[in-house]
Amino acid sequence: MAKPKYKSLRGMPDIIPPEAEIISCIENKAREVFRTFCYSEIRTPLLEETEVFTRSIGEDTDIVEKEMYSFTDRGGKNISLRPEGTASIIRSYIEHGWFNTGGVVKLCYFGPMFRGERPQKGRLRQFNQIGAEIIGASSPYIDAEIILNLEAVLKGLGVEGFTLLINSLGCGKDRDGYTGALAAYLKEKEAYLCDDCKRRSRSNVLRVLDCKREGCKKVVKEAPSVLEHLCEACQSDHEALKEILVEMGMDFTEKKDLVRGLDYYTGTVFEVVHPSLGSQDAIAAGGRYDELTREMGGPDTGATGYAIGIERLLLVIDKKKIAREHAEAVVIPVGDEHKKEAFDLTNKFRASGIPCQMDHSGRSFKGQMRKADKEGKRFVVLLGEDEIKSGKVLVKDMKLGEQKMLTFEEAVEELKREQV
Ligand SMILES: [Zn+2]
Numbered sequence: 001m002a003k004p005k006y007k008s009l010r011g012m013p014d015i016i017p018p019e020a021e022i023i024s025c026i027e028n029k030a031r032e033v034f035r036t037f038c039y040s041e042i043r044t045p046l047l048e049e050t051e052v053f054t055r056s057i058g059e060d061t062d063i064v065e066k067e068m069y070s071f072t073d074r075g076g077k078n079i080s081l082r083p084e085g086t087a088s089i090i091r092s093y094i095e096h097g098w099f100n101t102g103g104v105v106k107l108c109y110f111g112p113m114f115r116g117e118r119p120q121k122g123r124l125r126q127f128n129q130i131g132a133e134i135i136g137a138s139s140p141y142i143d144a145e146i147i148l149n150l151e152a153v154l155k156g157l158g159v160e161g162f163t164l165l166i167n168s169l170g171c172g173k174d175r176d177g178y179t180g181a182l183a184a185y186l187k188e189k190e191a192y193l194c195d196d197c198k199r200r201s202r203s204n205v206l207r208v209l210d211c212k213r214e215g216c217k218k219v220v221k222e223a224p225s226v227l228e229h230l231c232e233a234c235q236s237d238h239e240a241l242k243e244i245l246v247e248m249g250m251d252f253t254e255k256k257d258l259v260r261g262l263d264y265y266t267g268t269v270f271e272v273v274h275p276s277l278g279s280q281d282a283i284a285a286g287g288r289y290d291e292l293t294r295e296m297g298g299p300d301t302g303a304t305g306y307a308i309g310i311e312r313l314l315l316v317i318d319k320k321k322i323a324r325e326h327a328e329a330v331v332i333p334v335g336d337e338h339k340k341e342a343f344d345l346t347n348k349f350r351a352s353g354i355p356c357q358m359d360h361s362g363r364s365f366k367g368q369m370r371k372a373d374k375e376g377k378r379f380v381v382l383l384g385e386d387e388i389k390s391g392k393v394l395v396k397d398m399k400l401g402e403q404k405m406l407t408f409e410e411a412v413e414e415l416k417r418e419q420v
């Protein structure tokens with residue numbers, strides 16, 4: 001075959017069967033968990049005004065500086081493909097005046113995000129996330145609720161052996177104190193920092209903590225901890241969250257240099273890592289962002305959330321446990337003259353909820369049998385002169401090697417038994 005003329009873009013592969021179906025099953029299992037926690041689903045657009053992201057994620061972050069897909073539309077407006085879900089949801093929360101209804105809004109979302117990073121295993125330029133947000137209040141119980149929801153989603157998907165890492169970044173005041181101490185420390189170590197971090201240690205010092213370069217990581221390891229700079233209220237919230245998690249039997253590890261690579265986080269931040277993933281080991285991450293709604297022009301209200309990376313998840317879950325196994329049936333007429341009856345029967349099975357099809361390729365009867373066997377179809381339903389006369393069909397179970405003459409109703413029962 002000739003080389004294809006067109007290929008999908010680097011880092012933006014097609015999601016083809018069976019992967020696409022596995023992702024649907026993952027999303028649906030997560031939906032079931034969200035339902036029990038009373039989250040409502042939201043779908044925000046893939047494109048937003050660029051400022052929605054630069055204002056929230058932060059100008060000096062890797063995402064905004066290097067990874068966003070931004071361009072000018074025909075009307076001269078600067079727009080970007082969403083690199084994450086939270087900024088759009090807060091934009092939507094403010095735009096629709098949800099805060100006027102009072103109380104807490106709990107939302108979940110599913111869909112693709114876009115970041116122009118170097119593609120690697122589990123990291124694509126178009127990638128899929130499952131996320132949740134609780135907007136309208138701030139308390140250690142809400143932090144615990146969102147973390148327990150994340151745990152329930154992961155357990156629902158059969159993910160095992162993961163570790164929850166937590167930290168607190170404190171409130172705005174704490175951060176001012178901390179960034180001062182961090183900047184002073186980094187100034188002494190400036191010679192060991194990369195050029196980006198040299199600049200960031202002056203413009204947005206917290207972002208030095210996310211640098212992935214070895215030299216910077218070494219410097220960061222010895223840096224002062226944000227936990228030493230928490231005010232009394234933030235300290236007591238942090239302790240309260242840890243107590244609730246212990247009571248709920250949720251294991252966690254405190255990681256003092258966990259800051260997440262986005263500017264909007266305040267207070268609790270967390271990450272779920274999996275040992276089988278090597279250096280890029282996060283499968284989910286999130287935290288509190290109590291100042292973002294106000295920063296984006298809305299009311300002063302607390303919020304927290306997380307996102308799970310589906311491509312990372314696919315590296316750690318047992319895919320066989322996730323996807324349903326279809327016990328498909330193929331209806332084969334014994335002789336071309338029974339094609340019409342076979343076609344009717346196929347559609348009757350479908351109307352009864354049985355995954356079922358005919359082979360329309362024009363193969364011989366034997367060819368159709370061979371193809372069904374080769375493709376691992378569970379059932380073959382034969383319809384010939386004898387069957388039509390007796391008002392029955394011959395159901396062959398290809399896995400067990402058995403065959404039975406059954407009425408249509410009996411055949412439906414038989415085929416349904418194998419549907420999961
Ligand atoms: Zn504080």
Ligand SMILES: [Zn+2]
Nearest residue numbers: 194197211216
């Ligand atoms: Zn650096």
